[in-house]
Amino acid sequence: MDEPAIVVEGLRVRRGGQEVLRDVGLTVRRGTVTGLLGPNGSGKSTLMRSIVGVQIVESGQVTVLRRPAGSPELRRRIGYATQDPAIYADLTVTEGLRYFAAVLGAPPSDVDRVITQTGLTASGKTVIGRLSGGQRGRANLAVALLGTPELLVLDEPTVGSDPELRDELWQLFHHLAETGVTLLISSHVMDEAARCDELLLLHQGKLLAQAAPEVLRERTGAPDLEQAFLRLIKGR
């Protein structure tokens, strides 16, 4: 069995004087699509920030690709897309991606590849500030795909996308996982949860469950994942 891509042990994080992650422990297998689910404010983004290594943690250990989270050598091995697009609004999609490819040391050919992968072919010459919300989200995702990272940490990557595009993005995520990439994806949408290999359910800073979608349904006896989550939350 391969080493896991991510191991989190006893993670505690405080933000604004409040404990927002409370003794979180989890394992993410390599080459899988793992969904991170939980209500608003449950700590999903904070957990992702801890894994990427940009969050000050109070205690606990976060190991990513066998290195402590935040190690400089991990920078090029992880693609991270935050919820708020971190791309320059006054550049075109192609210009913005060329810029980030140069900064990341990714091959220039990556730009066309990620534009195709994210379905932005028709928008390459469009100024990012003029894209729709869903398209801007895809440009943000495209940046994370530059350099072919081994681990992708994607904070709500499909928000604002229409169902057809959302379906295409999920096909892309699974295709990437088949090539050995590990994906950790946060989402609010339950039909997306069903598309993950494994689910992590956060509630008020605590990890309530880590299991495959079908296991969660069986364990709770719920007809669907939404009900399964509600039963887990109520049964605490």
Ligand SMILES: Nc1ncnc2c1ncn2[C@@H]1O[C@H](COP(=O)(O)OP(=O)(O)OP(=O)(O)O)[C@@H](O)[C@H]1O
């Ligand atoms: N910069 C900050 N300073 C202080 N507290 C913060 C900060 N950012 C987030 N928090 C708090 O940390 C907790 C967890 O927030 P986090 O953004 O990780 O949740 P989330 O599950 O990603 O929420 P959402 O689904 O709304 O994006 C919340 O109580 C939030 O108010």
